[in-house]
Amino acid sequence: MAERRKTKKEDMEKIKARHAVAEAFGYYFNEAGEVVHKVKTVGIQLEDLPHVEHVIAVAGGASKAKAIQAYMKRAPHSILITDEGAAKALLGE
Numbered sequence: 001m002a003e004r005r006k007t008k009k010e011d012m013e014k015i016k017a018r019h020a021v022a023e024a025f026g027y028y029f030n031e032a033g034e035v036v037h038k039v040k041t042v043g044i045q046l047e048d049l050p051h052v053e054h055v056i057a058v059a060g061g062a063s064k065a066k067a068i069q070a071y072m073k074r075a076p077h078s079i080l081i082t083d084e085g086a087a088k089a090l091l092g093e
Contacts, residue, residue, distance in 0.1 A: 002028070011037065022067035024057075024075075031066055033073025049075050056081060065089035 002015050002023070018036035020028035026041035035046070049055055055075060059068050060083035068086060072078065082090075 005039070007039075011039075022070040024071050027074075029067075029070040029074060031070055033070050035074075046074065049078075054079065058082070060086050062086055062089040 002012055002020075007015070015028050015037050018028075019030045020036050021031050022029040025044055025046055026039045027035050027046050028037040030036050044052070055078040057068075057071060057075070057078040058081045059071075062085040064082075064086050068080065068082065068090060072080065
């Protein structure tokens, strides 16, 4: 995602050095679900999630398993919509 957003070189190095595996709402997370970098965005923020009744996360593909796990550690009440590839990877199959 950082590459798609044409992130500055120094921020990209920071994101990689801190082992980011996921991005949501402008927050980059490591595998433990810890925020390792934040970019300014318009819209919902991570701290808003506890006040939102229904949050629906959509992600697919086995390659997204680490990202899904990292995000769900920060937002465990989100409803996840995914595909078979990601589901099997999440279940360790």
